[in-house]
Amino acid sequence: MALTDDDGKIRLRHSPYSLLAGLLILGAALAAGLHLVGLSVALSIVAVAILAYQPTRSPSAGLAPAGVVGEPPQSVDAPRDNIATTSAALSAIDIPLYLIDHRENIIFQNAAAAQSFGGIEPNAHITTRLRSPAILDCVRETIAKGNVNTVEYTERHPSTRVYLVRVAPVVTGTGRPTHFVLSFRDISESRVVERMRSDFVANASHELRTPLASLQGFIETLQGPAKNDPKAGERFLGIMLEQVQRMNRLVDDLLSLSRLELKAHIAPSDRVDLLPLLGHVRDALQPLAASLDVEVVLNLPTEAVFVAGDRDELIQVFENLVQNACKYGQEGKRVEVTLNPTEGGHGAEVSIRDFGPGIAEEHIPRLTERFYRVNVEASRSKKGTGLGLAIVKHILTRHRARLIVKSEIGKGSVFTVRF
Numbered sequence: 001m002a003l004t005d006d007d008g009k010i011r012l013r014h015s016p017y018s019l020l021a022g023l024l025i026l027g028a029a030l031a032a033g034l035h036l037v038g039l040s041v042a043l044s045i046v047a048v049a050i051l052a053y054q055p056t057r058s059p060s061a062g063l064a065p066a067g068v069v070g071e072p073p074q075s076v077d078a079p080r081d082n083i084a085t086t087s088a089a090l091s092a093i094d095i096p097l098y099l100i101d102h103r104e105n106i107i108f109q110n111a112a113a114a115q116s117f118g119g120i121e122p123n124a125h126i127t128t129r130l131r132s133p134a135i136l137d138c139v140r141e142t143i144a145k146g147n148v149n150t151v152e153y154t155e156r157h158p159s160t161r162v163y164l165v166r167v168a169p170v171v172t173g174t175g176r177p178t179h180f181v182l183s184f185r186d187i188s189e190s191r192v193v194e195r196m197r198s199d200f201v202a203n204a205s206h207e208l209r210t211p212l213a214s215l216q217g218f219i220e221t222l223q224g225p226a227k228n229d230p231k232a233g234e235r236f237l238g239i240m241l242e243q244v245q246r247m248n249r250l251v252d253d254l255l256s257l258s259r260l261e262l263k264a265h266i267a268p269s270d271r272v273d274l275l276p277l278l279g280h281v282r283d284a285l286q287p288l289a290a291s292l293d294v295e296v297v298l299n300l301p302t303e304a305v306f307v308a309g310d311r312d313e314l315i316q317v318f319e320n321l322v323q324n325a326c327k328y329g330q331e332g333k334r335v336e337v338t339l340n341p342t343e344g345g346h347g348a349e350v351s352i353r354d355f356g357p358g359i360a361e362e363h364i365p366r367l368t369e370r371f372y373r374v375n376v377e378a379s380r381s382k383k384g385t386g387l388g389l390a391i392v393k394h395i396l397t398r399h400r401a402r403l404i405v406k407s408e409i410g411k412g413s414v415f416t417v418r419f
Contacts, residue, residue, distance in 0.1 A: 096163075096184040099170075100126055102143050107179065116184070117155075126182075135165055139182065142167040146177055153184070159265045159397055162188045192261045207250055207371060207386070211243035246385075253387040256316075257370070260394040267400055268310040274339055274348060275300055277311065281318045282337065285326065289335070294326045299338040305348045307419045313395045320388045321352045321415050327384075329354025332412055347419045359407040367405060368393040 087108040090097045096113035098106050104126045114120075120129050126139060138149035148168045155161045163184040169177035218236045226232040282296050289296050307314075318337075325335040332355025340349045359367070363374045371386035389403075396403050396417060407413035 090181070095186070098126070098129075098182040100139070100180050100182060102178050102180075104139060104143070113184070116161075135167075135182075138165065138167045139180070142169060142180055152187075160188070161186060161265055162191045188265065189262060208247060211247050214243050215240055250385045250387070253385045253391065257387060257391055257394060260313075260391065260398065264394055264398050267398065268308060268313075270308065270310060271306045272309045272311050272314060274305045274307060274314075274350065277314060278318060278337055278339060278350070281315060281322055285319060285322055288323065289326050292326050292330050294330055294333055294335055296322065296326070296335045296337065299336060301339060301341060303341075305339060305341045307348055307399075309399050309419075313398070317392050317395050317417065318350065318352070320392050321417075324388065325352050325354035325356075325413075325415070329356030329412055332356045342419075349416055349418050351414055351416045353412060353414045355412040358409040358411055359405075359413055360409060361407075364405050364407060368403065 087099060090099060090108060090110045093110060094112055096116045097110045098113055099108040100106050105123045106120055106126055106129065107123065109120060117129060127136065130136065132153055134151045135153055138151050141147070142149050146169050148166065150164060150166045153163045153165045155163065164187050166183045166185070168181050168183075170179040170181060171177055218240050222233055222236055226236065278298060278300065282298055285296065322335060322337060329335060334355055336351075336353045338351045338353070340351075342348060359374060366372045367374075368389045370390045373384070373386050393403060399419065402418045404416040404418060405413065406416070
């Protein structure tokens, strides 16, 4: 038997099995030459059996040095490092993920985590990014016991997001895990839907009960005492139409609010010039202002003022604020809309001022709550749904802007939108 080594030379393999098999093959050849076919076949079979019985050796193991024949060859491959492979896999996942070690240091964060929570230096401790006691307790329990833990976590800046946080060990063998994956699954939309459902049952049903009761009463009257009274029927039908329109406005506002809540965490990226936008709002509300005998005055700079935003939503914001100023500040006969760019040109302030009766201080913190009204009868008489400022708040939250309200009894109110 022969073996070709790395330098191309042929050398005999120093193994008793190989030598014995070689002698048997030589004997088989001699038997064949002497026409002893049966003996030749028998010797060949025995030789093959001996070679098959010989322990298999790895080709990469090479020749064993003298004196250590039969000693198991040692592996020359280094232990595989799974960190790079795990990090590459985490990079392809679109939910926020962190890879941490047993010392609670962040070894890796994927792009989704950097986008959601901001970048972080490698090997920084987890508390430099997450301060929630519930999450830290889960991480420490998983590191200590090796089990999987989950907890619900709410992030309130820049907008409210709810995550289901899961901590799991990275199991690579039978030993104790040394690395762990911290994942954040966004469940905000499901929570919003749940809250919207409960709000609708609690608030919308209450708001709808009054016009529905009114419609029922008028229908019963038209079917009974006023069945043959054309004048009463015409008057009742007019009131019924107003109640139906009121319910339509309420449903439209509820749907608008629901759509805004579902995308509150997505900041708009378009650039909007506020000068023509405010001019459009003034022109659209001019008939309403004229019917209320209110003058809408624009105080605008000469140069364009751009902000990041959704044009249609910003129109909705300023139409709502100017409309409220005209309706509830009607006594002052004047509404001023002022646009001021901030220093550096990276933002702007739009102020809507009326000269009406003003708002008491205790009402101001609650103005953006759903269905909250300073004066219920005045709001309904002016066809308000109690949802206008709640819609404004949600739009501005999505635009990363603020609504600032200042008011003084007898001197009017100022609603300022700060981008």
